[in-house]
Amino acid sequence: MPMLATIFAALILGNANYRAQCPLPTAVIPQGLGIDIHFVIPPNGEIEKIASAGYKWVRMDMYWAVVEKHSPNFNFKPYDELMDELDKNHIRPIFILDSINQAYGQVPNDPNVVAGFCRFVGATVQHFQHRGIVWEFWNEPNLDDYWKPHANYEEYMALATQVGQTIRAVAPDEWYIAPALSHWDWPYLEGCFQKGLLDVVDGVSVHPYRDEEPETVAADWQKLRGMIKQYAPAGKSIAMISGEWGYSDYLTGLEKQAQYAARMYLINMASGANLTIWYDWSDDTDAGEPRQRHFGAVYPDLRAKPVVSYIKALENELSGFKFLHRMPSDPDQYLFVFEKDGARKVVAWTTREAGSAVVLGDKVKNVVALNGARSTIAADHTVALDGTPKVIY
16 A cells, blocks of 8 residues: 555665664574563662663553543653663663553444554654664453453454554654464464564564473474564564563472573574563562462562572673574483674583483583583583583583
8 A cells, every 4th residue: 555655665764773773682692681560660779670680671561541541641751760760771661552541441443442542652652762662562462351352363453553553653663563462372363464464563472471391482483483484575574572471480499480581581592582571570469379479580579589590690601692503412402502702602401301411522611500500521521411501611
Protein backbone atom coordinates (compact mmCIF):
# COMPACT_ATOMS: atom_id res chain seq x y z
CA MET A 1 0.00 0.00 0.00
CA PRO A 2 1.28 3.53 -0.68
CA MET A 3 0.89 4.60 2.95
CA LEU A 4 2.89 1.64 4.26
CA ALA A 5 5.51 2.14 1.55
CA THR A 6 5.91 5.77 2.59
CA ILE A 7 6.26 4.83 6.26
CA PHE A 8 8.80 2.11 5.44
CA ALA A 9 10.81 4.51 3.26
CA ALA A 10 10.86 7.06 6.08
CA LEU A 11 12.09 4.36 8.42
CA ILE A 12 14.96 3.43 6.10
CA LEU A 13 16.04 7.06 5.70
CA GLY A 14 15.57 8.16 9.28
CA ASN A 15 16.70 5.27 11.42
CA ALA A 16 20.39 4.98 10.62
CA ASN A 17 21.94 7.37 13.15
CA TYR A 18 19.74 6.62 16.16
CA ARG A 19 19.74 2.88 15.61
CA ALA A 20 23.51 2.85 15.24
CA GLN A 21 23.81 4.68 18.57
CA CYS A 22 21.23 2.51 20.34
CA PRO A 23 21.32 -0.87 18.60
CA LEU A 24 19.71 -4.11 19.61
CA PRO A 25 22.21 -6.39 21.39
CA THR A 26 24.69 -8.49 19.46
CA ALA A 27 26.25 -11.78 20.61
CA VAL A 28 28.66 -9.92 22.91
CA ILE A 29 28.54 -10.38 26.69
CA PRO A 30 26.91 -8.64 28.58
CA GLN A 31 24.98 -6.60 25.97
CA GLY A 32 21.83 -8.72 26.11
CA LEU A 33 21.47 -9.43 29.84
CA GLY A 34 18.10 -8.24 31.13
CA ILE A 35 15.55 -8.76 33.89
CA ASP A 36 11.85 -8.10 34.54
CA ILE A 37 10.79 -5.49 37.10
CA HIS A 38 7.37 -4.55 38.47
CA PHE A 39 7.66 -1.00 39.76
CA VAL A 40 7.18 2.37 38.07
CA ILE A 41 8.64 4.78 40.61
CA PRO A 42 11.94 3.08 41.52
CA PRO A 43 12.49 2.31 45.21
CA ASN A 44 15.55 4.01 46.60
CA GLY A 45 18.69 2.34 45.29
CA GLU A 46 17.01 -0.58 43.56
CA ILE A 47 18.01 0.33 40.02
CA GLU A 48 21.60 0.65 41.22
CA LYS A 49 21.39 -2.89 42.61
CA ILE A 50 20.12 -4.18 39.26
CA ALA A 51 23.00 -2.48 37.49
CA SER A 52 25.58 -3.76 39.95
CA ALA A 53 24.24 -7.28 39.42
CA GLY A 54 25.28 -7.01 35.77
CA TYR A 55 21.96 -6.41 34.04
CA LYS A 56 21.87 -4.04 31.07
CA TRP A 57 18.12 -4.18 30.34
CA VAL A 58 14.88 -4.15 32.28
CA ARG A 59 11.44 -5.08 30.98
CA MET A 60 8.45 -3.29 32.45
CA ASP A 61 4.84 -2.43 31.57
CA MET A 62 4.08 1.06 30.28
CA TYR A 63 0.61 1.13 31.79
CA TRP A 64 -1.93 3.10 29.80
CA ALA A 65 -4.03 3.62 32.93
CA VAL A 66 -1.05 5.16 34.77
CA VAL A 67 -0.15 7.54 31.96
CA GLU A 68 -3.73 8.60 31.19
CA LYS A 69 -5.73 8.60 34.39
CA HIS A 70 -7.85 11.55 33.34
CA SER A 71 -8.57 11.62 29.62
CA PRO A 72 -7.38 13.35 27.52
CA ASN A 73 -4.41 14.39 29.72
CA PHE A 74 -1.18 12.41 29.91
CA ASN A 75 1.06 12.29 32.98
CA PHE A 76 4.51 10.82 32.29
CA LYS A 77 6.12 11.88 35.58
CA PRO A 78 6.32 8.38 37.14
CA TYR A 79 7.98 6.98 34.03
CA ASP A 80 10.20 10.05 33.71
CA GLU A 81 11.57 9.21 37.15
CA LEU A 82 12.13 5.59 36.16
CA MET A 83 13.85 6.59 32.91
CA ASP A 84 16.12 9.03 34.75
CA GLU A 85 17.25 6.23 37.08
CA LEU A 86 17.76 3.81 34.19
CA ASP A 87 19.76 6.37 32.21
CA LYS A 88 21.92 7.15 35.24
CA ASN A 89 22.75 3.45 35.58
CA HIS A 90 23.21 2.75 31.86
CA ILE A 91 20.25 0.39 31.67
CA ARG A 92 17.89 0.29 28.70
CA PRO A 93 14.21 -0.62 28.96
CA ILE A 94 11.78 -2.75 27.04
CA PHE A 95 8.50 -0.98 27.71
CA ILE A 96 5.37 -3.04 27.13
CA LEU A 97 2.54 -1.03 25.61
CA ASP A 98 -0.45 -2.78 27.12
CA SER A 99 -3.29 -2.87 29.64
CA ILE A 100 -6.83 -1.66 29.44
CA ASN A 101 -7.85 1.81 30.61
CA GLN A 102 -11.20 1.80 32.43
CA ALA A 103 -11.92 5.24 31.02
CA TYR A 104 -12.23 3.66 27.57
CA GLY A 105 -13.55 0.16 28.21
CA GLN A 106 -12.35 -3.41 28.32
CA VAL A 107 -12.33 -4.87 24.81
CA PRO A 108 -9.11 -4.32 22.83
CA ASN A 109 -10.93 -4.45 19.48
CA ASP A 110 -13.56 -1.83 20.36
CA PRO A 111 -13.10 1.23 18.06
CA ASN A 112 -13.21 3.63 21.01
CA VAL A 113 -10.55 1.61 22.85
CA VAL A 114 -8.38 1.30 19.72
CA ALA A 115 -8.49 5.04 19.06
CA GLY A 116 -7.64 5.87 22.66
CA PHE A 117 -4.88 3.29 22.86
CA CYS A 118 -3.20 4.49 19.66
CA ARG A 119 -3.37 8.08 20.91
CA PHE A 120 -1.67 6.92 24.13
CA VAL A 121 0.98 5.06 22.10
CA GLY A 122 1.71 8.07 19.90
CA ALA A 123 2.02 10.48 22.82
CA THR A 124 4.16 8.06 24.84
CA VAL A 125 6.61 7.14 22.10
CA GLN A 126 6.98 10.78 21.09
CA HIS A 127 7.61 11.81 24.71
CA PHE A 128 10.36 9.19 25.21
CA GLN A 129 11.80 8.94 21.72
CA HIS A 130 15.53 8.48 21.15
CA ARG A 131 16.27 7.23 24.67
CA GLY A 132 17.26 3.68 23.80
CA ILE A 133 13.85 2.15 24.48
CA VAL A 134 12.50 -0.98 22.79
CA TRP A 135 8.71 -0.79 22.50
CA GLU A 136 6.81 -4.06 22.83
CA PHE A 137 3.14 -4.49 22.02
CA TRP A 138 1.07 -6.25 24.67
CA ASN A 139 2.02 -9.14 26.94
CA GLU A 140 1.08 -12.75 26.16
CA PRO A 141 -1.93 -11.92 23.98
CA ASN A 142 -2.35 -15.61 23.14
CA LEU A 143 -3.77 -16.15 26.65
CA ASP A 144 -7.39 -15.38 27.50
CA ASP A 145 -6.21 -13.83 30.78
CA TYR A 146 -4.54 -11.00 28.86
CA TRP A 147 -6.63 -10.59 25.71
CA LYS A 148 -10.31 -10.26 26.51
CA PRO A 149 -12.64 -11.95 26.08
CA HIS A 150 -10.65 -14.61 24.20
CA ALA A 151 -7.22 -14.75 22.56
CA ASN A 152 -7.56 -14.01 18.86
CA TYR A 153 -4.56 -13.43 16.60
CA GLU A 154 -6.63 -11.60 13.97
CA GLU A 155 -7.81 -9.05 16.54
CA TYR A 156 -4.30 -8.80 17.93
CA MET A 157 -2.78 -8.21 14.51
CA ALA A 158 -5.32 -5.54 13.61
CA LEU A 159 -4.22 -3.50 16.63
CA ALA A 160 -0.52 -4.45 16.36
CA THR A 161 -0.50 -3.05 12.83
CA GLN A 162 -2.14 0.21 13.92
CA VAL A 163 0.27 0.52 16.83
CA GLY A 164 3.20 0.00 14.46
CA GLN A 165 1.88 2.64 12.07
CA THR A 166 1.38 5.04 14.99
CA ILE A 167 4.97 4.54 16.16
CA ARG A 168 6.39 5.01 12.66
CA ALA A 169 4.33 8.15 12.19
CA VAL A 170 5.68 9.92 15.29
CA ALA A 171 9.17 8.34 15.57
CA PRO A 172 10.07 6.18 12.58
CA ASP A 173 13.42 5.00 13.96
CA GLU A 174 12.19 3.57 17.29
CA TRP A 175 12.52 -0.18 17.91
CA TYR A 176 9.22 -2.09 17.87
CA ILE A 177 8.81 -5.77 18.83
CA ALA A 178 5.96 -8.24 19.37
CA PRO A 179 4.03 -10.41 20.24
CA ALA A 180 5.48 -11.36 23.70
CA LEU A 181 4.06 -14.82 23.13
CA SER A 182 3.41 -17.15 26.06
CA HIS A 183 5.40 -20.32 25.38
CA TRP A 184 5.70 -21.54 21.78
CA ASP A 185 2.14 -21.18 20.52
CA TRP A 186 3.05 -21.99 16.92
CA PRO A 187 -0.46 -21.71 15.35
CA TYR A 188 -0.96 -18.28 16.94
CA LEU A 189 2.50 -17.12 15.90
CA GLU A 190 2.12 -18.30 12.33
CA GLY A 191 -1.27 -16.63 12.16
CA CYS A 192 0.41 -13.34 13.16
CA PHE A 193 3.11 -13.85 10.54
CA GLN A 194 0.53 -14.55 7.86
CA LYS A 195 -1.26 -11.33 8.82
CA GLY A 196 1.93 -9.31 8.31
CA LEU A 197 3.52 -9.01 11.76
CA LEU A 198 7.03 -9.11 10.28
CA ASP A 199 6.17 -6.19 8.01
CA VAL A 200 5.78 -3.87 11.00
CA VAL A 201 8.12 -5.13 13.76
CA ASP A 202 11.90 -5.23 14.22
CA GLY A 203 11.90 -8.30 16.44
CA VAL A 204 9.85 -11.29 17.54
CA SER A 205 9.58 -11.73 21.32
CA VAL A 206 8.58 -14.98 22.98
CA HIS A 207 8.45 -16.37 26.52
CA PRO A 208 9.99 -19.85 26.30
CA TYR A 209 9.09 -21.09 29.79
CA ARG A 210 9.64 -24.79 30.48
CA ASP A 211 10.40 -27.16 33.32
CA GLU A 212 13.08 -28.89 31.26
CA GLU A 213 16.69 -27.74 31.02
CA PRO A 214 17.30 -24.47 29.12
CA GLU A 215 19.26 -26.23 26.36
CA THR A 216 16.02 -27.75 25.07
CA VAL A 217 15.09 -24.32 23.68
CA ALA A 218 17.61 -24.55 20.82
CA ALA A 219 15.23 -26.48 18.56
CA ASP A 220 12.49 -23.88 19.14
CA TRP A 221 14.76 -21.00 18.14
CA GLN A 222 15.74 -22.94 15.03
CA LYS A 223 12.07 -23.41 14.11
CA LEU A 224 11.32 -19.73 14.71
CA ARG A 225 14.30 -18.69 12.58
CA GLY A 226 12.92 -20.82 9.74
CA MET A 227 9.47 -19.22 10.04
CA ILE A 228 10.98 -15.73 10.02
CA LYS A 229 12.90 -16.59 6.87
CA GLN A 230 9.67 -17.79 5.28
CA TYR A 231 7.53 -14.76 6.15
CA ALA A 232 9.85 -11.76 6.55
CA PRO A 233 10.05 -9.14 3.78
CA ALA A 234 13.06 -9.64 1.55
CA GLY A 235 16.20 -8.08 3.00
CA LYS A 236 14.65 -7.20 6.37
CA SER A 237 16.49 -8.35 9.50
CA ILE A 238 14.22 -9.56 12.31
CA ALA A 239 15.65 -10.09 15.81
CA MET A 240 14.64 -13.03 18.01
CA ILE A 241 14.14 -12.00 21.65
CA SER A 242 13.65 -14.08 24.78
CA GLY A 243 11.42 -11.53 26.45
CA GLU A 244 10.52 -13.40 29.64
CA TRP A 245 11.74 -16.71 31.02
CA GLY A 246 12.90 -17.99 34.36
CA TYR A 247 12.92 -20.91 36.77
CA SER A 248 11.40 -21.05 40.23
CA ASP A 249 13.83 -22.11 42.94
CA TYR A 250 10.82 -23.73 44.63
CA LEU A 251 11.22 -26.46 42.02
CA THR A 252 14.91 -26.31 41.09
CA GLY A 253 16.63 -25.26 44.31
CA LEU A 254 18.85 -22.19 44.48
CA GLU A 255 21.99 -23.59 42.89
CA LYS A 256 20.30 -25.13 39.87
CA GLN A 257 18.24 -21.95 39.38
CA ALA A 258 21.51 -20.03 39.12
CA GLN A 259 23.02 -22.58 36.72
CA TYR A 260 19.92 -22.35 34.54
CA ALA A 261 19.99 -18.53 34.52
CA ALA A 262 23.50 -18.49 33.05
CA ARG A 263 22.90 -21.41 30.69
CA MET A 264 19.67 -19.84 29.46
CA TYR A 265 21.47 -16.67 28.42
CA LEU A 266 24.26 -18.64 26.74
CA ILE A 267 22.03 -21.07 24.84
CA ASN A 268 19.77 -18.24 23.68
CA MET A 269 22.80 -16.35 22.38
CA ALA A 270 24.18 -19.43 20.64
CA SER A 271 20.76 -19.88 19.01
CA GLY A 272 20.66 -16.31 17.70
CA ALA A 273 18.50 -14.72 20.41
CA ASN A 274 20.88 -12.10 21.80
CA LEU A 275 18.53 -10.38 24.25
CA THR A 276 17.41 -12.46 27.22
CA ILE A 277 15.12 -11.14 29.96
CA TRP A 278 15.20 -13.24 33.15
CA TYR A 279 11.97 -13.52 35.10
CA ASP A 280 12.13 -12.10 37.74
CA TRP A 281 14.17 -9.50 39.65
CA SER A 282 12.54 -10.08 43.05
CA ASP A 283 10.47 -12.89 44.51
CA ASP A 284 6.76 -12.13 44.29
CA THR A 285 5.23 -12.34 47.76
CA ASP A 286 1.77 -11.58 46.33
CA ALA A 287 1.70 -14.55 43.93
CA GLY A 288 -0.89 -17.19 44.69
CA GLU A 289 0.99 -20.50 44.77
CA PRO A 290 4.50 -21.28 46.07
CA ARG A 291 6.05 -22.00 42.67
CA GLN A 292 5.10 -18.57 41.38
CA ARG A 293 6.61 -16.80 44.38
CA HIS A 294 10.18 -17.99 43.83
CA PHE A 295 11.35 -16.81 40.39
CA GLY A 296 13.37 -13.88 41.71
CA ALA A 297 17.10 -13.29 41.37
CA VAL A 298 16.84 -11.63 44.79
CA TYR A 299 14.64 -12.12 47.84
CA PRO A 300 11.90 -9.56 48.65
CA ASP A 301 14.36 -7.76 50.97
CA LEU A 302 16.80 -7.60 48.00
CA ARG A 303 19.30 -10.10 49.41
CA ALA A 304 20.95 -11.73 46.42
CA LYS A 305 20.38 -15.35 45.48
CA PRO A 306 23.10 -17.35 43.68
CA VAL A 307 21.59 -16.19 40.35
CA VAL A 308 23.16 -12.79 40.92
CA SER A 309 26.66 -14.13 41.59
CA TYR A 310 26.50 -16.38 38.52
CA ILE A 311 25.44 -13.54 36.22
CA LYS A 312 28.03 -11.19 37.67
CA ALA A 313 30.74 -13.85 37.26
CA LEU A 314 29.70 -14.32 33.63
CA GLU A 315 30.11 -10.60 33.05
CA ASN A 316 33.41 -10.41 34.93
CA GLU A 317 34.98 -13.30 33.03
CA LEU A 318 33.62 -12.55 29.56
CA SER A 319 32.88 -8.83 29.29
CA GLY A 320 33.35 -7.78 25.67
CA PHE A 321 33.75 -11.34 24.41
CA LYS A 322 31.69 -12.31 21.35
CA PHE A 323 30.17 -15.74 20.81
CA LEU A 324 31.73 -17.47 17.80
CA HIS A 325 30.58 -21.09 17.66
CA ARG A 326 29.97 -24.32 19.53
CA MET A 327 32.87 -26.78 19.46
CA PRO A 328 32.15 -30.35 18.34
CA SER A 329 31.68 -32.60 21.37
CA ASP A 330 29.27 -35.06 22.91
CA PRO A 331 25.62 -34.00 22.49
CA ASP A 332 25.27 -33.35 26.21
CA GLN A 333 28.44 -31.24 26.38
CA TYR A 334 28.26 -27.54 25.58
CA LEU A 335 31.58 -25.95 24.59
CA PHE A 336 31.01 -22.36 23.43
CA VAL A 337 33.90 -20.38 21.99
CA PHE A 338 34.10 -16.62 22.66
CA GLU A 339 36.64 -14.13 21.31
CA LYS A 340 37.83 -10.62 22.18
CA ASP A 341 40.78 -8.84 20.54
CA GLY A 342 42.22 -12.14 19.36
CA ALA A 343 41.97 -13.83 22.77
CA ARG A 344 39.64 -16.82 23.07
CA LYS A 345 37.82 -18.37 25.98
CA VAL A 346 35.62 -21.45 26.12
CA VAL A 347 32.52 -21.68 28.29
CA ALA A 348 31.79 -25.32 29.03
CA TRP A 349 29.25 -27.39 30.94
CA THR A 350 27.33 -30.63 30.60
CA THR A 351 23.70 -31.61 31.07
CA ARG A 352 24.76 -35.11 32.10
CA GLU A 353 23.76 -35.69 35.72
CA ALA A 354 26.88 -37.68 36.53
CA GLY A 355 29.17 -35.13 34.91
CA SER A 356 31.82 -35.70 32.25
CA ALA A 357 35.23 -34.44 31.15
CA VAL A 358 36.66 -32.77 28.08
CA VAL A 359 40.20 -32.57 26.73
CA LEU A 360 41.16 -29.02 25.71
CA GLY A 361 44.93 -29.33 25.29
CA ASP A 362 48.02 -28.13 27.11
CA LYS A 363 47.38 -24.44 26.41
CA VAL A 364 44.58 -24.33 28.97
CA LYS A 365 45.84 -22.65 32.14
CA ASN A 366 42.75 -21.26 33.85
CA VAL A 367 39.41 -22.82 34.71
CA VAL A 368 36.94 -20.62 36.59
CA ALA A 369 33.43 -21.83 37.36
CA LEU A 370 30.63 -19.30 37.60
CA ASN A 371 30.08 -20.37 41.21
CA GLY A 372 33.57 -19.05 41.98
CA ALA A 373 35.39 -22.39 42.14
CA ARG A 374 38.75 -22.76 40.43
CA SER A 375 39.63 -26.14 39.01
CA THR A 376 42.96 -27.90 38.86
CA ILE A 377 44.13 -28.83 35.38
CA ALA A 378 44.67 -32.56 35.25
CA ALA A 379 47.94 -34.00 33.98
CA ASP A 380 46.19 -35.26 30.86
CA HIS A 381 44.80 -31.75 30.19
CA THR A 382 41.21 -32.75 30.88
CA VAL A 383 38.64 -30.47 32.50
CA ALA A 384 35.82 -31.97 34.55
CA LEU A 385 32.38 -30.65 33.66
CA ASP A 386 29.10 -30.51 35.53
CA GLY A 387 25.99 -28.32 35.42
CA THR A 388 27.85 -25.13 36.38
CA PRO A 389 29.35 -23.34 33.34
CA LYS A 390 33.13 -22.98 33.52
CA VAL A 391 35.22 -20.37 31.73
CA ILE A 392 38.34 -22.04 30.34
CA TYR A 393 41.31 -20.21 28.82
